[in-house]
């Protein structure tokens with residue numbers, strides 16, 4: 317299997333299946349998926365529209381329920397967790413980056429980044445410290461009091477990344493993070509994600525259509541009609557840092 | 559917690575125009591509800607203000623037929639009767655029909671004894687009793703026309719034709735808020751003596767007797783006794799408590815009152831539907847945001863709090879605005895439509911009902927979106943974007 321590096325897997329997926337019901341029809345989306353993702357990996361998930369990429373990503377991130385199979389993340393089988401346990405698990409282990417940033421329009425950049433920390437027992441000043449650190453990381457210290465509508469798409473996505481990393485989760489999931497950005501902004505976002513993997517040991521699972529984005533990843537998996545075709549776009553070895 | 563509150567308030571006024579329109583709509587509904595409730599309450603209040611130990615005796619056939627003056631002494635002899643007074647509905651018109659107010663010819667001494675809630679200074683009372691052409695008016699009526707003691711007031715008679723002149727000798731105050739302060743009373747003798755000269759056949763007739771009994775429990779007994787005396791006479795009587803007498807008036811308008819009451823509730827129901835629609839629309843637009851918050855680990859209860867809180871904030875803003883505006887509206891009615899209402903003041907109970915109605919609007923409007931926001935699946939909610 318295409319292991320990206322020599323570290324032990326952080327995500328282990330076995331015999332995962334998922335289908336949706338539309339009226340009386342059952343539409344299979346994922347069929348018997350089995351694969352691992354190594355700790356510290358930067359993985360791009362590609363495939364035609366409707367192939368089930370987002371569905372797979374959502375299952376790994378614990379925001380959707382599988383029909384069959386197991387998903388072990390950091391040793392925990394998240395398919396056995398209740399909704400409430402999943403919510404707690406997500407807030408501690410997964411950071412989310414969306415195509416349309418999904419920031420709260422009524423909250424400032426600072427408040428958006430602070431949002432996940434409200435579920436922790438951090439004090440106000442500790443939260444402030446974390447938020448400032450995260451905004452510093454994405455290079456937006458001069459925009460803390462701006463509302464999303466006052467920021468460019470690239471800046472909004474950087475706020476979203478700050479929000480995703482502020483609680484220091486091991487895994488980041490990104491569904492088309494550059495899908496709504498121009499080339500320059502997209503490049504900056506990918507640069508940032510690459511840094512998160514290399515400097516901060518994050519594991520990133522990114523769904524993308526963009527070959528340029530996939531290029532940044534160290535490993536590419538292809539999904540077609542709910543089946544991993546397993547044609548790696550790149551060698552199954554770590555990309556040498558440059 | 560503070561954070562959620564901040565989020566709720568900012569969400570509530572995110573679409574300024576939509577929120578303002580909704581708030582104003584609720585405020586208007588609350589004003590209408592408050593004013594209509596007050597109106598209905600006033601009608602019954604007149605009845606409640608009447609004393610249970612006072613009886614009114616009138617012609618059994620109809621209010622418009624008179625009774626002989628000679629009944630007075632026979633009524634006084636009925637055991638349990640304390641005071642007897644009498645009077646005629648005069649129905650005089652001041653300037654024109656639009657300036658309507660009650661005016662009655664009464665026997666002053668016994669009348670003032672019977673109605674201690676009409677408060678006059680001893681000097682004014684004396685002056686009134688001494689002047690056969692004197693009259694007294696309520697404070698609110700005097701204020702309306704700027705009348706002062708000694709002024710000459712002319713009424714055009716309708717039931718009793720002619721121009722009738724009275725000298726204002728007293729301005730009474732009501733002991734209670736519900737006391738009629740928009741009425742004019744003058745000497746029955748003045749009316750009767752004039753009638754003796756001009757229409758002798760209508761003289762020595764009274765429209766109604768007013769009776770006080772020694773104890774309220776005697777009311778029923780005395781009523782029966784009075785009516786028994788005049789049974790089979792030329793003018794049979796009907797005696798009832800003042801309350802029942804007034805209720806007779808109210809009964810005529812009962813159907814209207816019920817209709818007004820229903821309208822006041824319908825107004826609230828309509829605004830409920832409108833607010834529910836707005837809230838549903840708002841929540842639908844924000845499903846992806848709620849799903850995002852859930853993604854970050856917020857639970858269904860957090861989302862429920864945010865959605866429900868927003869609904870309550872909007873509804874209660876409307877409610878408070880409505881209550882605040884109800885007072886000037888009521889004042890306007892009190893001044894401009896003074897001839898129709900003794901006093902148009904908003905009761906604390908009405909304010910309570912106003913706020914309760916606003917709360918009900920908030921709850922009803924919030925329920926469905928709250929449930930929806932709390933239970934929506936994350937993956938499904940996130941698909942609603944873009």
Ligand SMILES: Nc1ncnc2c1ncn2[C@@H]1O[C@H](COP(=O)(O)OP(=O)(O)OP(=O)(O)O)[C@@H](O)[C@H]1O
Nearest residue numbers: 336337338345364365366367368369370371372938
């Ligand atoms: N909630 C749902 N109800 C019904 N069908 C669904 C639902 N979610 C996804 N699907 C279906 O599952 C299939 C896979 O959807 P998914 O969103 O995972 O595709 P994708 O690979 O991410 O596509 P895209 O590249 O267009 O985002 C599609 O055919 C889609 O219509």
Ligand SMILES: [Mg+2]
Nearest residue numbers: 369370371491
């Ligand atoms: Mg997708």
